[in-house]
Amino acid sequence: MTALAEAIAELRTNERQWEAFEAHGHCAVLAPPGSGKTKLLTTKLADTLVRDLVRAPRGAACITMTNEAALELRRRVRALGVDRRPNLFVGTVHAFALGRIVAPFAASAGRHDLAASRLGSDHEIEEAFDVAFNDLDFPPHERPQVKTTTAKARQRLDLSGDGMLGGEPIAEMARRFQAELATRRIYDFQDLVRHAVELIEDHAWVGRVLAATFPRVYVDEYQDLAPGLDRIVRGITLRTDSDSVLFAVGDPDQAIYAFSGAHPRLLRDLAQEPQVLAVSLEHNYRCAQGIIDVSLRALGETRTITGHRPGGSVSVHAVTGGEDGQTAMALELVLDAINRDVAYEQIAVLAPWGQDRDRCADSLRTSGIPVFARTEEHWRTTSLTMLLEAMAAWACHSGQAGIELPELLDTFSALVRGARDHVVLKSVTRSMLDGNPTSPARDFVEAVTAAALGDYAREPSSGEDAKELRKMRHALSVDGAGAAMTLREVGDRARAPGRVMAATIHGAKGLEFDVVIMVGADHAGLPGFTPTDEDVAEARRKFYVTITRARDEVHLVYTDCRISRNGNLYAIRPSPFIAELNL
Amino acid sequence: MKLSRLQVTNFRNLEAVDIPLTGGAVIVGENRSGKSNLLHALRLVLDPSLSSIQRTLTSEDFSESLGRDPMGAGRTIEVSIQIEDFDDDEGLVAALAGALVSGDPIRARLTYRFAPRDDREDIEVPAYEWSIFGGNDPGRTIGNDLRRYLHHAHMPALRDAEGDIASWRRSPLRPLLEEVARRTSEPDLLLITSALEEANQAVRSLKSVADAADAIERQTASLVGELHRLEPTLDLSPAEPVRTLRSLRLFLDGTAQRSLSAASLGSLNVLYIALLQLELARLLAKGEIEHALISIEEPEAHLHPHLQRRVFAGLLADADHKRSTVVSTHSPHIVSVTPPRRLVVLRDKGGTTSAFAASTADLPTKTWDDLARYLDATRSELVFARRVILVEGFAEQVLLPRIAMPDHEFDEHGVTVCPIYGTHFLSYVRFVRAVGTPYAVITDGDPNAGTGRTGADRVARLADAIDDTAVGPEQIGLFHGETTFEADLFEASHANQAPMFEALLTFDSSESTRSDIEALRDSGAATGSQILELILRVGKGPFAQRLAGLDADLDPPAYVARALAHVVL
Secondary structure, three states, X not given: OOHHHHHHHHHHOXXXXXXXXXXXXOEEEEOOOOOOHHHHHHHHHHHHHHOOOOOOOOOEEEEEOXXXXXXXXXXXXXXXXXXXXXXXXXEEHHHHHHHHHHHHHOOOOOOHHHHOOEEOOHHHHHHHHHHHHHHOOOOHHHHHHHHHHHHHHHHOOOOXXXXXXXXXXXXXXXXXXXXXXHHOOEEOHHHHHHHHHHHHHHOHHHHHHHHHHOOEEEEOOHHHOOHHHHHHHHHHHOOOOOOOEEEEEEOHHHOOOHHHOOOOHHHHHHHOOOOOEEEEOOEEEEEEHHHHHHHHHHXXXXXXXXXXXXXXXXXXXXXXXXXXXXXXXXXXXXXHHHHOOOOHHHXXXXXXXXXXXXXXXXXXXXXXXXXXXXXXXXXXXXXXHHHHHHHHHHHHHOOOOOOOHHHHHHHHHHHOOOOOOHHXXXXXXXXXXXXXXXXXXXXXXXXXXXXXXXXXXXXXXXXXXXXXXXXXXXXXXXXOXXXXXXXXXXXXXXXXXXOEEEEEOHHHOOOOEEEEEEOOOEOOOOOOOOOOHHHHHHHHHHHHHHHOOEEEEEEEEEEOEEEOOOXXXXXXXXXXXXXXXXX | OEEEEEEEEXXXXXXXXXXXXXXXXXXXXXXXXXXXXXXXXXXXXXOOOOOHHHHOOOHHHEOHHHOOOOOOOOOOEEEEEEEEOOOOOHHXXXXXXXXXXXXXXXXXXXXXXXXXOOOOOOOOOOOEEEEEEEOOOOOOEOOHHHHOOEEEEXXXXXXXXXXXXXXXXXXXXXXXXXXXXXXXXXXXXXXXXXXXXXXXXXXXXXXHHHHHHHHHHHHHHHHHOHHHXXXXXXXXXXXXXXXXXXXXXXXXXXXXXXXHHHOOHHHHHHHHHHHHHHHHHHHHHOOOOOEEXXXXXXXXXXXXXXXXXXXXXXXXXXXXXXXXXXEEOOOHHHHHOXXXXXEEEEEEEOOEEEEEEHHHOOOOHHHHHHHHHHOOOOOOHHHHOOEEEEEOOHHHHHHHHHHHOOOOOHXXXXXXXXXXXXXXXXXXXXXXXXXXXXXXXXXXXXXXXXXXXXXXXXXXXXXXXXXXXXXXXXXHOEEEXXXXXXXXXXXXXXXXXXXXXXXXXXXXXXXXXXXXXXHHHHHOOOOHHHHHHHHHHHOHHHHHHHHHHOOOOOOOOHHHHHHHHHHOO
């Protein structure tokens, strides 16, 4: 049986999954943790393409939120036997907005300014922000808060002056900021989505062309969508003259990006559209029953979720000694799991704060435990930087890292224009074979850039990949902040088997582990100081997401005091959510 | 969809050519005017059978005017096609989504570009590479995975139709036979297997066959030794049925089973086109391509005129939006069945080519239809001619070449006289102007026709409609006589009169007519209107034929002389 046939046979054993798989029209799937939503989505996509239900050159778009999730989707779709074909898009919402809407259609729609614009560098965007900020009467110390709120209002595409989004001053700030970006012929990610929405909504043909190109649109993690993407998706699939079919999956209970402008209710609204079939999955294949029961108490909502495995434990560890104490406890719990023969990669240490994550990661490393800690120091993860990191990992461990060369090269040639050329692949492979784990990482990155990444290196280049590659090369250069980084250190940024994961809660989204150790389960982290109702609701969902990452064991660790940014010691209480668990 | 524009820059003798198209095209032009280059330019963009090496041009492919070292100077060759009318076709929209230059109305552009690699500016002679991009952004390359849906099949002028059909790799028969092999059921295959085995057995059991096979076996063994035996057998066909189905051969002439090598070149070409059409129809039906463009170079080779018209009338009709045909031809027969809007004329001017598209003539649909009917095989010379004189009728057509002698030999100058059988010159003038043919109009003076209907009025009206900036009608080739052509000819010179009388007397007319002619001749004071009256008795046409048949020099009336001078510069 092929991998695809096997996957389909498995869906058949689950009534709800099968209903969604068989749906011909628009379908919204509400999927609790561990219910196999991504598998459902990729199987449906693969089946549609392999059975030629969509005929090339028409294709399909499969959209998700993060580059890591996109990489995972690509990997899964390939594993199900989908060959490279034209107009198959698997990637992030920003890559879609830029590569499939703004870049190809801005000029044809008469938006010549937009066509001549590009993604701004962080520095350029900050500059534009400062110009707008300094023009208005905000007190300078409010800058961080103004920045967050402005971003949120822009993410919501709502500059009406809504009180919840900072009112008229923030709306005015957003308008000025956008005007400043436009003057400089650059855009940021929020602008990119806004421009894409405008192109679709102001020019009927843009939606028509997209619907013709993508007769199937799949969206994963719909609950994390900001309104812009929701409007893009609706503009392609739910228009009256469109035969493009939408398949959306997500879980409003796991929405943890509302702080940045996402709207958890968009998926529920979509599910209630008359032409959309709503399917609620009920089986959690991941968590043991004990964990499911506790997680639902954490969520505080009534949900029908059936477990498949008995057992499961959630335990609370109150420690003294502040942050050092909780770090020591985390180490102890990790060592305990290792002694019980839990595989390294099945253990995760999760934290609400980046600082807590970094402390734990350092302590594990010092104890000789291999750690994977996703960091965005120096450059952010994009499809390209992640791939370079994975290539560096392969170069250092040649196959021992659980990363296979054919898959790397396949991803490389799919991502990089012109990289299907044999000569290019040959020299890229040569660079990996020549890679020396202890020599500076720049040698490797520069060699690959010279061989195949000329298009990205050329200025001005509009994409996110190009922008982060520039940052990566800059950081690794002789004068850069990461000049001392070795090839191994760059490779260590790639996720690989055989390593304990240290991550923030957001960074662990969509992942699963046998043992989850959460540090920082205090009220300062969840729900945070002086929370609004919205903050509390979101913190509760974060807590729910944390618990449901685990198959068998959850450990909640909190301590008695913390040290503030100014160096002051202050007492903290456990997170109020812990009491609600009734343990 | 339709091809709406073809632009070529710096490619061979097509230095700057921009041709508006209305779907398919029929390209005419004299030898070396660039017809083949134009088709090859099209192939550079679309033909999936061109290899990367064939798309990598050389310095010889640059227009000569770019100098000795066009690549050293970093010059660029570009071929762009523009495509319209496909918004109702999702497959094409999906294929061309990355190539749009306009969304409403939908319009896409594909460009082949041979240019220096822009990241090697430091090198003296830049490295060149070809690319095919969509829209207006050279950075947006369109890969073969999308281009292949706009399929292009090309038939070159000097093709070996028989060899192509016979060779397995190139044969248009191959995909059809492979489809046959795929669709034959297992039981049917078994049936064939046993029938073949039986037939092979019967053949092998013939002593003469067995002896021959033996002889070959022994002879080869003596050459290479027992170890390397080739084990030859003589069989009718492979017993493996799928292989047999694939090796099916085409025969012609029914039970006579004439092999292709015995068929005429004309039949082979027809066969080749038919097979190609079948294959394209199959690809379209299966959705493996979204549009099929066939280009055929000089398809008239070896085809009888009637067959040319029959075959190409169908091919050029573009029955649906899924097919386009581009043809280059010297054949008036093919032009005669071409919708005139599809005509593209290439003209060589000092080594570079100018292209003229008939579709640029501003004519209403009905008039195009009239033109299509007018352009029969004889009159399609209107398209091939280097220069054209438009006249009212047969008499002028017959007599003008005679009158022009000996100063202007029409065939040498490529002058064609086209009678339009009436005075409705406007649409013809617009047409010849659109196809870039130098022309003159010669029409009668008709001074008594009434206000607005005299030759002078007619010519003035024409001039206004064509080009109201012209200083006078004659500046734009419009000439009218005094009264009637024959009368004007008679009065043009004394020398013209004797041959005209002589021609009249060649007819077996009644006694009274003959004596009228002789009386007028002998009076020595005949007028144009008097001779015209006599001419009308025998008919203008017959008279013109007789007069032209006399080996006499005729002096042109002044307006004819000016018209000749205008058109034969």
